[in-house]
Amino acid sequence: MEIITRFDEVVELARMRAPVYVRYSAGPAHxxxxxxxxxxxDVALPGPPAATLTPEPWWTRPDEDWVARRLCTYLDPLEQDGNGADRRPWxxxxxxxxxxxxxxxxxGAVxxxxxxxxxxxxxxxxxxxxQFHSLGDPTDPKQKSA
Known part of the structure; x- marks a missing residue:
């Protein structure tokens, strides 16, 4: 699978290929x-969980803000739990x-x-x-020690 290296390419995918999701895992084969x-x-799920990356119709701010927020939402738990080494966003x-x-x-039909x-x-x-005023900023290293 290719690696997307430009933020603007991710934003464009979220705009053009709706719906687009982001998942943090070892990848589609895994x-x-x-x-x-x-x-x-103790229940099997019918498909892998993912976060919606496509901006909602009610979102009035730039699409870039939505995508950044969604990409950052799950970074903190991955970094804190110590189990994130084999998980990457895709x-x-x-x-x-x-x-x-x-x-x-x-x-489904991933x-x-x-x-x-x-x-x-x-x-x-x-x-x-x-762009955001958050009490729980997942990108702020100072909050991890608080």
Whole structure:
């Protein structure tokens, strides 16, 4: 799978290939071999959970802000839990086949679009920090020690 290295390319994909999702995992091949599972309830999920990367119709700010925010949302848990080493963000499209226990879309007929490169994540973090006022900024290293 190709690596997407430009933030503007991710934004363009989110605009043109709706719906586009971001998933943090070991990748589509791994996900196909190890289907998603709700560990707490011990129930198999009908598709892998993902976050919507395509801006919502009600969003009045720039699409870049939405994409940066969505890319940054799950970085903190990956960095804090110590289990993120084998998980990376990648983009996909597909069909919503249900919703997970935290109301995240579960995606079927997955079509991988590409890995999200580290350059994209750095740009997303910078944009997030400059555009949002958050009490729980997932990109702020000072908040990890608080």
């Amino acid at each position: 996900d196909a071999e190890a289907p998603s599972h709700d560990v707490e309830a 983009l996909l499209t597909g069909v919503v086949v249900g919703y997970g226990p935290e109301h995240e879309p579960l995606i 079509e991988p679009l590409g890995w999200v490169g580290p350059e994209v994540l750095e740009t997303a973090k910078e944009l997030y920090r400059s």
